[in-house]
Amino acid sequence: MSDHPPLLPIRFPGARIGDLWAVATGEGPPLVLLHGNSEDHHVFDALVPMLASRYTLIGLDSRGHGLSPRGGVDLRIADMADDVAATLQGLGLAGVPVLGFSDGGNIALELALRHPDLVGALVLVGANLFPGGLKPVSKVTTDVAHAVAHTTARVLPGLRTLSQRLGLMVTDPNIDPAALGRIAVPALVVVGERDVIRPEHSRLIADSLARGDLVEIPGVGHMIPREAPGELAALVRGLLG
Template structure:
């Protein structure tokens, strides 16, 4: 697949492409990297070398994260998915493989539902379809953190951004499992054995997708790109080598 020249001009630290901050590395088949809540594209730094062999890595900072602006309208996972499609348009990429972690996995699922023709192969790591997909402990911790930060943010304006980002985990995503039938991409669903996503919820995602396989990383928690980057990268590389591409 031909890559638009614009893509090659965004080495670290990157640059603004449409609604988002983007950084690229390498050449070849594009792999879009979508980070989790409160993070930026650097969460994948320890995976760049193994993932980048023969690929064009496209790291994005989601809206209101990293160097990307807040943008207009509600801060929602669905809007973030549309942002990714807009960036692909600006880069001249008709479609790409996509790797999303945590909220980035939720964004990736929304992207594959809303824009199925843009996603060739999909890897989602620690994703959930709705907040109740988290373990009770994780959900309560997020709700309490949001309540505290949102309360203080009324008096401390700089905390409004963090409060809004925490609200994403309290109120979002909102993906109907039936809508996953719209996903046309072969999908790898990855979780840690001790993930904050309930095992039965992960199974719901796998069963609802038309072409999905599950990988559970033993003795690992949620933060796989940071705490188990080699194991996660190996899973991703193996899947992309085996799954059929357009």
């Protein structure tokens, strides 16, 4: 950790940096981890032992998730990317690799577009550019679940956060594939063979990135950090060297 003294305050169990909860573990250069919808940094727990000997892993809880507050506005991927940017700047980090899973991958893409100096490489696991990137069954299931939660939250305010999180998948992200050509860093698009993301959509992301490659992990679905942490760790090491 001597190479990265700003990370000392967020050593496990972590601390609030700006509006986000951040926790660091491991040794070596930093690697930022961004979780998916309705999760927190613990979604990467199985991955940590496989990477912590080579990287200082920085897990962030997104706005309205884990130990980070929701704030006074609706959840939006672009705003959540700005949250990450503020936290990285607060830690004195720039040009760092970012691994984003699901909505975390969408946040990572927005981060690279809106704050390109902060990102040094991308690993995008089960990401999408717009809601139509989901397979039809997953899209319909999400839409119905959001409609039910949104209606019920009017009577049961405790469901408001769930409604907002589901609404994030219904309305966001909204990323123009043509914009991805501006992302100049090496990028790996990772999907499961049985992922909820349409295969052609994952190919669109990889082909639209200036330096994007696509890898499909056989035999797994969307939850790659939990279903295939070993394969994902190997891909990360291969990209980062």
